[in-house]
Amino acid sequence: DGSGDIHSKHFHLLSVLHNKIVNMNIIIILAVIFFHVSVVTAFYIGHGEKIANPLFARPKKRQKRQRFEQVTLDETELAEKLQRKIGAKRPALGHIVPRRMRAKGSGGSANPVIRPQGKAREAGMNNPSRLKILGGSAKGRRLDSPKVYLRPMMGKVREAVYSSFTSFGLYEASACRHLDIFSGSGSVGLESLSRGASHCTFVDFSSDCCAAATRNIDWCEFGEDSDKTTHVVCADAFQALQDPASVGIDPTLPFQIMTICPPYEEIIYADLLDAVANSPLIGDNSIVLIEYPVELQCLPHVLERKDGGKLIGIRNRRYGRTVIAMYIANPTGSMEVADSRPEEFVKVK
Secondary structure, eight states, X not given: OHHHHHHHHHHHHHHHHHHHHHHHHHHHHHHHHHHHHHHHHHHHHHTTOOOOOTTTOOOOOOOOOOSBOSOOOOHHHHHHHHTSOOOOOOXXXXXXXXXXXXXXXXXXXXXXXXXXXXXXXXXXXXOTTOOBOOSSTTTTOBOOOOSBOOOOOOHHHHHHHHHHHHHTTTTTSSOOEEEEETOTTSHHHHHHHHHTOSEEEXXXXXXXXXXXXXXXXXXTTOSTTSSSEEEEEESOHHHHHHOGGGGTOOTXXXXXXXXXXXXXXXXXXXXXXXXXXXXXXXXXXXXXEEEEEGGGOOOOSEEEOTTSOEEEEEEEEEETTEEEEEEEESOOSSOSSSOOOGGGSSOBO
């Protein structure tokens, strides 16, 4: 009996000692963990960083680059920008003849000559920019380019522009007249004819550009045998806008669409806006498109007319380094989609 009690006491002591050792190990492990957590916490807090478990952290949302700053230009600052020529040089597209072979012409800033290439040369067509009609009855037709250097409206911009025109219901009317100022090869006006315009007048000061527009009219089958009418005018754009009768344009017939894509560095936008706003060629609900460079930052939301009327800004969208502004003249409310959008006429980054 005595030996049994001794054995039971030894067993009890061993079990107590074992439990204490286990508890001590747990305490040591917890202390080590606490120490490491404290050190890491102190390090991140000392460096001003947030602690986040990467396994449970939410992915960061990619911030979209804002195309416009929500800052309205001061009227004085805007007036100063509009009244001087803007430096907006654009790189050549790779189809320019070397400088020693250039022939000085009447278009573009540097007046280089363009070389036709490949099949276009064989067909007698000069189309280095690969211009073509993007939609409508003449979709896919290639367009000729003049010999002078031009930077025509990009395809994606034309698609966006004519999507807006269509949403405005401009081509639903039986008679939609389009005036294409600084027409160049005529790609903008021809696109409109292809999508439903009944008439287009092309205006350009370069005889080479007017000849190219005339060839493109025939190639797109909008000539004499077509139910559409065209008129190519080789004249100064400002004269055509201010005194249309002097260049053969009937001032009593307003246009529903007016597109103006000028050479950025060769005009003063204040003069252009004044000529457009007060032109007899626009009537109530006429849509006016003006292309300008991002270097100009922004155009005014409202253009005042001398007769008391107004052109109200309805779109102002940036496409790369090009900005497209759209206005509606003396809106009557019949075009609900063409609503005033002052929030878009803000400073461009």
